[in-house]
Amino acid sequence: MISIVGNDMLISTVQNFIKEKRIPHAILIEGDYGTGKHTLANYLCNAIVCGEENSPCKKCHNCHLASINSHPDITVILPEDNKKNIAISQIRNLRNEAFIKPHQAQKRVFVIDCADTMNDQSQNALLKVLEEPPQTVMFILIAENKSSLLDTIISRCVCLTLNTPEFSVGFEYIKSKTDFKEELIKEALTLEKCNIGRALNFLNGVSSSKTEAAAKDYLEAAINGDQFTMLKTVLPFSKNRVDADNFIKDLKYLIAKKIRKSPNSSLSKALMSLYGTMPEFEDSLLTNINLNLLFCNLTTKATQLIRRNK
Numbered sequence: 152m153i154s155i156v157g158n159d160m161l162i163s164t165v166q167n168f169i170k171e172k173r174i175p176h177a178i179l180i181e182g183d184y185g186t187g188k189h190t191l192a193n194y195l196c197n198a199i200v201c202g203e204e205n206s207p208c209k210k211c212h213n214c215h216l217a218s219i220n221s222h223p224d225i226t227v228i229l230p231e232d233n234k235k236n237i238a239i240s241q242i243r244n245l246r247n248e249a250f251i252k253p254h255q256a257q258k259r260v261f262v263i264d265c266a267d268t269m270n271d272q273s274q275n276a277l278l279k280v281l282e283e284p285p286q287t288v289m290f291i292l293i294a295e296n297k298s299s300l301l302d303t304i305i306s307r308c309v310c311l312t313l314n315t316p317e318f319s320v321g322f323e324y325i326k327s328k329t330d331f332k333e334e335l336i337k338e339a340l341t342l343e344k345c346n347i348g349r350a351l352n353f354l355n356g357v358s359s360s361k362t363e364a365a366a367k368d369y370l371e372a373a374i375n376g377d378q379f380t381m382l383k384t385v386l387p388f389s390k391n392r393v394d395a396d397n398f399i400k401d402l403k404y405l406i407a408k409k410i411r412k413s414p415n416s417s418l419s420k421a422l423m424s425l426y427g428t429m430p431e432f433e434d435s436l437l438t439n440i441n442l443n444l445l446f447c448n449l450t451t452k453a454t455q456l457i458r459r460n461k
């Protein structure tokens with residue numbers, strides 16, 4: 152059995168697919184960072200390669216290999232080192248490999264992680280094999296946001312969307328799994344809008360996002376009143392909304408962390424006001440605001456608030 156907190160309905164659908172041996176040949180798992188996409192994908196892969204009646208049985212050789220990420224019939228495709236996107240050559244390789252028979256399981260499964268980083272050309276290349284897949288092949292696409300995928304891809308997949316849980320459910324879950332104080336758990340869940348993965352990262356003091364380093368530089372520059380560096384730092388994130396959103400989330404996280412370090416300093420008071428204005432910027436990301444303008448506004452606001460409270 153698998154459990155992804157706050158997604159009981161979806162998990163029971165997945166269990167039924169497996170029990171009735173009708174796992175769709177193409178699945179798209181969608182959800183924000185930290186909602187359990189990889190947990191679900193790993194579980195499905197394991198269920199696909201396990202040949203036993205109650206798959207995944209967790210006892211057979213196939214299950215053992217899947218559990219140590221070494222099953223020859225599970226292939227994971229990700230953007231290659233230092234690249235932002237999955238390259239078309241990777242999809243062409245996948246297409247060739249898809250016609251090779253499974254090595255030891257009944258089926259082969261290809262996991263396309265960060266599927267939303269494929270450009271249109273790569274997606275069209277994938278479409279050819281999604282439309283007429285070999286009988287022994289299954290696909291699992293993982294994406295934070297399916298809106299970057301072509302409709303033709305989405306329509307070939309069964310979509311499983313993972314949601315963040317209710318506050319109380321998330322709270323009980325983290326409480327049962329960790330030793331953090333209740334107040335701290337509540338703070339983390341509020342800050343991270345009930346996203347369990349992000350809340351746990353917050354509690355553990357780790358942000359896994361690539362935007363964290365930039366957010367750190369931005370905050371330091373804001374404290375020094377250096378608008379030029381702030382604007383320069385934020386420039387790479389003003390090209391698309393996902394990056395901008397991640398940047399703002401990381402910035403919020405870093406501000407909260409700094410406030411926690413010395414809650415009574417005058418800087419913390421300034422940061423507290425800045426923290427209070429962040430939802431305004433998060434909300435404006437949902438509109439069609441120009442991102443350069445959004446970051447200009449944020450930069451002006453941040454330096455003003457910090458200067459005023461110093």
Ligand SMILES: [Zn+2]
Pocket residue numbers: 201202203206207208209210211212213214
């Ligand atoms: Zn098994």
